[in-house]
Amino acid sequence: MTHQAQLTIKTSGRGTVDITRQLNDVVRESGIEKGVATLFIHHTSASIIICENADPMVRQDLENWMLRSVPDGDPIFRHVAEGPDDMPAHVRSTLTATSLTVPIINHRLGLGTWQGLYLYEHRTAPHHRKVSVTILG
Amino acid sequence: MTHQAQLTIKTSGRGTVDITRQLNDVVRESGIEKGVATLFIHHTSASIIICENADPMVRQDLENWMLRSVPDGDPIFRHVAEGPDDMPAHVRSTLTATSLTVPIINHRLGLGTWQGLYLYEHRTAPHHRKVSVTILG
Amino acid sequence: MTHQAQLTIKTSGRGTVDITRQLNDVVRESGIEKGVATLFIHHTSASIIICENADPMVRQDLENWMLRSVPDGDPIFRHVAEGPDDMPAHVRSTLTATSLTVPIINHRLGLGTWQGLYLYEHRTAPHHRKVSVTILG
Numbered sequence: 001m002t003h004q005a006q007l008t009i010k011t012s013g014r015g016t017v018d019i020t021r022q023l024n025d026v027v028r029e030s031g032i033e034k035g036v037a038t039l040f041i042h043h044t045s046a047s048i049i050i051c052e053n054a055d056p057m058v059r060q061d062l063e064n065w066m067l068r069s070v071p072d073g074d075p076i077f078r079h080v081a082e083g084p085d086d087m088p089a090h091v092r093s094t095l096t097a098t099s100l101t102v103p104i105i106n107h108r109l110g111l112g113t114w115q116g117l118y119l120y121e122h123r124t125a126p127h128h129r130k131v132s133v134t135i136l137g
Numbered sequence: 138m139t140h141q142a143q144l145t146i147k148t149s150g151r152g153t154v155d156i157t158r159q160l161n162d163v164v165r166e167s168g169i170e171k172g173v174a175t176l177f178i179h180h181t182s183a184s185i186i187i188c189e190n191a192d193p194m195v196r197q198d199l200e201n202w203m204l205r206s207v208p209d210g211d212p213i214f215r216h217v218a219e220g221p222d223d224m225p226a227h228v229r230s231t232l233t234a235t236s237l238t239v240p241i242i243n244h245r246l247g248l249g250t251w252q253g254l255y256l257y258e259h260r261t262a263p264h265h266r267k268v269s270v271t272i273l274g
Numbered sequence: 275m276t277h278q279a280q281l282t283i284k285t286s287g288r289g290t291v292d293i294t295r296q297l298n299d300v301v302r303e304s305g306i307e308k309g310v311a312t313l314f315i316h317h318t319s320a321s322i323i324i325c326e327n328a329d330p331m332v333r334q335d336l337e338n339w340m341l342r343s344v345p346d347g348d349p350i351f352r353h354v355a356e357g358p359d360d361m362p363a364h365v366r367s368t369l370t371a372t373s374l375t376v377p378i379i380n381h382r383l384g385l386g387t388w389q390g391l392y393l394y395e396h397r398t399a400p401h402h403r404k405v406s407v408t409i410l411g
Contacts, residue, residue: 002172002274004240035276036312036408038173038238042249044189050372052318052364057353061361062368064350069206069343076201079194087198090189094199098187098252099238101312101373103278103406110406112316115372132240132247134173136273136410137276139309139411141377175310175375179386181326206343213338216331224335227326231336235324235389236375269377269384271310273410 003030003135008128011121014085016051016059019131020117023102024109026133033107035137039117040099042130045089046121047096053116066092072124089122096120104137140167140272145265148258151222153188153196156268157254160239161246163270170244172274176254177236179267182226183258184233190253203229209261226259233257241274277304277409282402285395288359290325290333293405294391297376298383300407307381309411313391314373316404319363320395321370327390340366346398363396370394378411 005026011017027037041048052058070091073084080087102117103110111117119129142163148154164174178185189195207228210221217224239254240247248254256266279300285291301311315322326332344365347358354361376391377384385391393403 004171004242034278034408036410038240040238040240040247042247042252044187044195044249044252049368050318051368055353055355058318058361058364061351061353062365065344065348065365068350070202074202076205077198079192079198081192087195090195091199091202094186094188095232095369097234097371101238101314101375103312103314103408105278105406110314110316112318112404115316115318130249132242134171134240136173141308141379175377177375177377177384179384179389181324181332181386181389207339211339213342214335216329216335218329224332227332228336228339231323231325232369234371238375267386269379271308271377273310 001032001137005133007131009119009131010128012126014121014124016118016120018116019119023117023133027104027109030135032104032135032137035104035135036101037104037109038101038134040132044093045123046119046129047093047098048100049096049118049120050115051118052114054114085124092122138169138274142270144268146256146268147265149263151258151261153255153257155253156256160254160270164241164246167272169241169272169274172241172272173238174241174246175238175271177269181230182260183256183266184230184235185237186233186255186257187252188255189251191251222261229259275306275411279407281405283393283405284402286400288395288398290392290394292390293393297391297407301378301383304409306378306409306411309378309409310375311378311383312375312408314406318367319397320393320403321367321372322374323370323392323394324389325392326388328388359398366396
């Protein structure tokens with residue numbers, strides 16, 4: 001059986017948005033007990049990550065690592081027409097994930113205790129981001 | 138329903154090859170309207186990425202970031218028998234993606250407007266690369 | 275058809291554990307000839323990678339690159355309650371993969387000749403890690 005849904009997630013600029021609950025809602029709607037949920041973000045400057053969900057500092061530290069490793073306004077970047085944070089956003093997307101597949105176990109996302117699902121906005125300005133969920137089982 | 142196909146992609150050395158059209162051809166052949174296409178590259182020195190498809194400079198800037206962050210001939214690497222670009226190719230593969238899952242929506246890959254699917258060759262010499270596509274829906 | 279299994283993998287601290295054989299055992303048990311195996315690790319400080327399986331030096335060099343690029347005890351990290359290797363483990367997990375999808379071809383994982391599947395432990399202490407395998411086909 002195949003169930004498909006699309007979500008629109010509002011971001012408030014660079015940083016993470018917890019989408020775990022919304023994704024579990026889609027899993028419940030599908031009625032599928034055992035299978036997988038595949039997530040896909042339709043953008044190249046935002047991504048989907050699984051990250052520790054207890055201490056928000058973890059995601060801030062991840063952001064600090066990104067800021068240092070893929071600096072905004074880096075002079076090696078020549079694709080700069082859309083601003084100093086645009087090309088870094090494309091690199092960050094490539095280093096993280098555009099698609100993720102999570103098992104469905106007993107009608108729920110089979111996440112570990114400390115795992116949350118986050119949309120990671122890499123642009124500094126707020127955006128509306130489209131995420132597709134395809135459930136197979 | 139499950140449909141499987143294998144593609145052989147010729148690369149001209151380090152850089153990206155657009156494989157979006159070939160993958161959409163496989164989706165069309167499958168006859169599947171709604172589901173997912175899972176892509177897998179059978180190599181550890183080339184990868185599959187989703188990247189901005191409008192300005193080729195984006196992929197050149199990504200390559201420049203890789204060149205600086207995972208330098209060829211880096212003295213920390215000891216696996217050097219196959220040349221100074223071999224171990225960097227393995228690291229780049231790990232940082233990007235060996236597998237990707239893309240939703241199929243209305244008989245087509247559900248890519249965003251600015252998303253293209255690329256094979257990313259990390260070796261400096263040309264290669265033939267094998268990619269498997271498994272379509273489920 | 276959907277087949278699901280859970281594995282517990284014992285690690286001896288930071289480094290890789292070859293899980294290719296165990297995963298092929300699950301594929302064989304499933305009886306599925308053609309489809310995909312989706313792997314998912316239920317942790318945010320260990321990951322699953324596909325890497326060159328011939329020369330163990332490749333995985334040591336990858337580890338050396340990680341040690342330099344995501345240093346333990348890095349002063350930019352403030353999430354330090356669980357030790358100097360904890361936050362680097364979360365960053366490494368984000369840079370590598372929490373989920374992977376591998377095609378099943380003729381009742382086996384369709385890996386390339388030089389591809390092995392590894393659990394990559396990022397913490398310095400030994401752990402028991404849970405991996406789910408969902409097979410669809």
